[in-house]
Amino acid sequence: MAKNTEVSEAQSKFHVGDEVSFKIEKQTFKGYIDKSYTNSFLITFESDDPEIIDKYHKKVVINNRHLKMIKAAPQPVEDDSDDDEDDKESTKSNNNKK
Numbered sequence: 001m002a003k004n005t006e007v008s009e010a011q012s013k014f015h016v017g018d019e020v021s022f023k024i025e026k027q028t029f030k031g032y033i034d035k036s037y038t039n040s041f042l043i044t045f046e047s048d049d050p051e052i053i054d055k056y057h058k059k060v061v062i063n064n065r066h067l068k069m070i071k072a073a074p075q076p077v078e079d080d081s082d083d084d085e086d087d088k089e090s091t092k093s094n095n096n097k098k
Contacts (some may be wrong), residue, residue, distance in 0.1 A: 013065060017073030022062045025052065030070060031060075040064055059064060 014020065018033045022043065031045030040063045047053055 013070065014067060015073055015075060016047055018069060019071040019073075020067045022067050024060060024062075027052070029073070033073075034059070037061070039053075042064065043067075 005059050007058065014036070015031060016033050016036060020031060020033060020041075021028055021030050023029070023091040027047075027049070028046045029047060033041045034044050035042040040061050042067065043062055044058055045056075045060065047056075
């Protein structure tokens with residue numbers, strides 16, 4: 001059976017690098033999204049509790065429904081016009097060689 005790789009609406013509002021808050025073991029933590037999965041995220045976080053550090057090693061996978069956005073990471077703006085200009089320049093240089 002094929003895996004569902006589509007991003008859900010709830011997950012689409014989070015991106016790698018975003019600062020989020022979440023709860024584990026009845027404590028609230030802040031962390032940063034390292035990796036995105038189908039319905040969850042890998043989060044890197046800090047804790048002063050030795051038991052939490054020993055159990056989670058500063059990383060945890062949290063379902064996207066249990067995350068709250070604190071600060072969104074800057075997202076790069078995709079500009080397709082640069083690719084078109086490069087294609088035009090390579091075509092011009094190829095035409096000049098003929």
